[in-house]
Amino acid sequence: MSLAQRRILLGVSGGIAAYKSCDLVRRLRGLGAEVRVVMTENATRFVGPATFQALSGEPVRISLWDDSAEAAMGHIELARWAERILIAPASAELLARLAHGHANDLLSTLCLASAAPLHVAPAMNQQMWAHPAVQANLQTLRQRGVLVWGPAVGEQACGDVGSGRMLEPEALRDAMVASFGGGMLDGLRVLISAGPTYEDIDPVRFIGNRSSGRMGFALAEAAALEGAQVTLVAGPVGLPTPAGVGVRVDVRSAAQMHAAVLNAAAEADIYIGTAAVGDYRPAEVAKRKVKKQAGADLVLQLAENPDILASLSAQAAHPFLVGFAAETHDVLIYAHEKLQRKGLDMIAANQVGEGLGFEASENALSVVWDGGSIDLARASKSVLARQLVGIVAERFRAARP
Numbered sequence: 256m257s258l259a260q261r262r263i264l265l266g267v268s269g270g271i272a273a274y275k276s277c278d279l280v281r282r283l284r285g286l287g288a289e290v291r292v293v294m295t296e297n298a299t300r301f302v303g304p305a306t307f308q309a310l311s312g313e314p315v316r317i318s319l320w321d322d323s324a325e326a327a328m329g330h331i332e333l334a335r336w337a338e339r340i341l342i343a344p345a346s347a348e349l350l351a352r353l354a355h356g357h358a359n360d361l362l363s364t365l366c367l368a369s370a371a372p373l374h375v376a377p378a379m380n381q382q383m384w385a386h387p388a389v390q391a392n393l394q395t396l397r398q399r400g401v402l403v404w405g406p407a408v409g410e411q412a413c414g415d416v417g418s419g420r421m422l423e424p425e426a427l428r429d430a431m432v433a434s435f436g437g438g439m440l441d442g443l444r445v446l447i448s449a450g451p452t453y454e455d456i457d458p459v460r461f462i463g464n465r466s467s468g469r470m471g472f473a474l475a476e477a478a479a480l481e482g483a484q485v486t487l488v489a490g491p492v493g494l495p496t497p498a499g500v501g502v503r504v505d506v507r508s509a510a511q512m513h514a515a516v517l518n519a520a521a522e523a524d525i526y527i528g529t530a531a532v533g534d535y536r537p538a539e540v541a542k543r544k545v546k547k548q549a550g551a552d553l554v555l556q557l558a559e560n561p562d563i564l565a566s567l568s569a570q571a572a573h574p575f576l577v578g579f580a581a582e583t584h585d586v587l588i589y590a591h592e593k594l595q596r597k598g599l600d601m602i603a604a605n606q607v608g609e610g611l612g613f614e615a616s617e618n619a620l621s622v623v624w625d626g627g628s629i630d631l632a633r634a635s636k637s638v639l640a641r642q643l644v645g646i647v648a649e650r651f652r653a654a655r656p
């Protein structure tokens with residue numbers, strides 16, 4: 256990994272996560288990047304400019320009206336100098352100003368004056384993050400091509416737990432490296448489905464499964480780090496969008512997932528189906544809550560859901576298809592059978608149970624394709640995801656040179 260001679264403008268806005276950005280400067284410089292820091296007035300309440308100045312080895316800019324700084328490198332020059340602008344932390348206030356095109360301080364002015372790709376790493380209280388106003392601003396920024404990295408879920412400085420923590424400096428550094436290319440999936444469009452599906456019985460009940468979505472989300476992150484343009488179709492999960500994922504589509508049922516995946520597949524080079532799609536759905540969804548009839552059993556009629564992978568492989572032109580097979584026994588036998596039956600290019604099979612697979616943070620995979628296989632030993636899902644993405648990239652290039 257290298258960022259040698261890359262010119263990165265780091266914008267720091269007002270939030271307690273600003274202290275983590277000190278480490279981020281060190282990590283970016285550690286890979287050879289030139290980093291210049293621009294702070295908002297509010298950011299200086301959390302970390303002193305002298306700290307960033309010492310870490311970046313460059314003067315820190317705060318105001319548009321600093322004559323000596325403008326004489327050294329004017330703000331337009333600074334905007335042109337930057338190859339990337341990363342705002343970390345990006346506060347709700349700064350995101351709002353960016354969404355509305357304000358230019359009322361140096362940092363927001365630079366964002367308008369620069370042609371460099373803009374990346375933001377939001378950090379705020381979980382309630383603020385969930386606010387429709389914040390989400391609407393992010394939507395606007397995303398539509399303009401701004402890449403939103405994070406936030407992560409976890410404990411917050413204010414004591415809350417939820418989504419809104421700034422991504423760790425290491426993850427931001429890796430995403431920055433990936434943004435300059437050189438990855439195994441550079442220029443490829445990867446579509447990933449993740450999580451369970453919920454099949455409604457009535458307005459309050461559904462049939463679901465225990466998939467957490469973590470394997471698919473880890474794969475989405477790993478694929479983005481290898482330079483892919485990633486679209487993530489997610490069933491009902493409480494997971495934040497990983498850094499670098501371009502588009503996320505949230506769905507609930509297998510039918511919705513089927514539609515979303517088929518819709519996006521025309522634009523994809525690779526489809527990885529990690530989702531645990533419900534095989535059946537209630538034949539009819541009751542409009543009103545089904546009432547309990549004491550002393551009588553209830554029979555639920557189920558209708559078969561369409562198989563997403565099989566629908567794709569039946570199409571004349573389709574992406575490179577990677578399936579998953581979670582089994583409790585005879586894993587490899589079922590994997591080979593599924594590879595053939597669904598017309599897949601590759602399948603990743605795992606045994607569920609004993610702290611592995613569904614709901615667990617670790618997994619172990621056997622990856623099988625026509626003419627080969629490889630076992631990936633037990634590891635965290637993020638480690639496995641990086642390994643699997645490497646194999647997918649290799650097999651894709653072999654199958655479609």
Ligand code: C5P
Binds near residue numbers: 529530533581
């Ligand atoms: O046959 P089984 O459901 O075990 O196969 C699992 C694989 O098939 C996963 O990759 C899953 O995403 C995919 N699948 C699908 N559509 C379904 C059911 C499963 O694409 N309706």
